[in-house]
Amino acid sequence: MRMMSMTTSDGVSEQDFTVGDIPGVLWFPAGATGPRPLVLLGHGGGQDKKGPGLAARARRLVTGCGFAAAAIDMPGYADRPKTEQDERFMADLAERRAAGLPVAERILHYSLTLAERAVPEWQAVLDALAEAGAAGPVGYWGVSLGTLIGVPLAATEPRIRAAVFGLAGRTGLAEAAARITIPVEFLLQWDDELVPRASGLALFGALASAEKTLHANPGRHREVPEFELDSSQRFLARHLGPGQGAPIQ
């Protein structure tokens, strides 16, 4: 793990790092040391590890809960090298868009294949953060692409104790969902133009968790109401906070 530049503002330190060739960022309370609850933030499609929504969420987890948060760029995203497969996908996408053809299914299929590359990357980053003494109890927050990757990740990685998922359907995720038993809060947009309602409900239904809670609201894919972000934060605080694992130093 290589530490890069660090900045601090409004009580939040933001530490850029790399693990191998994976670029990441860790947010934590300024001046804090030792392990504390850590939330892995999975970015959405077309975004990256420092997208404005994601960075704001990270800062709120730090200032509101005293937690740490971490994000990485997904394979092929931001400045990361693109494979032949990535290049082919983007060329195909550009062509289909120019021809006015539907692209949702292509994006879904490509995103699902990304999980095969992203899951071991997240695990390597989690190893490195644990070794650096930064990780107490671990949670995951990621919707849309963040769920396409987060569901296989949480099915594989036992250190993740609670997760916020949503804005994704059952296609390609049923088998992994059936292996998830941790508490989950699941966001569904009732009028999602990208995810059929029945498929979103079926993904929620497929999770094997004894504690799982579906929050559905009217509106399109990107119109999750602000109060759901408060709710996600309370959910993660409830499951990762003091008394729910290793003490916070």
Add this chain to the structure above:
Amino acid sequence: MRMMSMTTSDGVSEQDFTVGDIPGVLWFPAGATGPRPLVLLGHGGGQDKKGPGLAARARRLVTGCGFAAAAIDMPGYADRPKTEQDERFMADLAERRAAGLPVAERILHYSLTLAERAVPEWQAVLDALAEAGAAGPVGYWGVSLGTLIGVPLAATEPRIRAAVFGLAGRTGLAEAAARITIPVEFLLQWDDELVPRASGLALFGALASAEKTLHANPGRHREVPEFELDSSQRFLARHLGPGQGAPIQ
């Protein structure tokens, strides 16, 4: 409105009253006067205005939010006189149960007819509480039977500004639901043995509210998790609390 006995414990006053022949109870902060946010609590089937779950909820609204809460016995319930229809329903129910026949549909049909009697009663009680100076902004909390009555009530009564509904399906309620535009939090039990999942989802879908949020959890009809009661309370506090209507004195 006739005031009956009043008791006070742990900072909560509990005032029994009648409006005409409707028996009710008002909970409010001990020693408080003047209007404050008021939550009407609709009891469930087979319960009454002082059922333990309902009374606990009322006390939490008083101690947690400084609100008042009111409940009435539904027509034909508790000590209230039974009509010929009530008697016929109960005899039929006992017979069917003895014969091992299904009763869910009969209960639903009967409960829906109760709304015709209960809605004007709730309105008379609200008039009386407003006249007594007890009602600021008004909300409603009621699931199961409380929703079968609450949906027609909220569709008719403009003083209700926010409502918690749930554990009920679309049958008999679609038309009233389509007239509801206030914020709603809707509880659904994923494995509800009394309400088909699709019917519960359809009732949520039928509400015309721009702000409505569905909270679905695993479990049967009576297994709503404790954290949803916290959530209902936050929802009502958000919509009825200071800054959302008349000031609290």
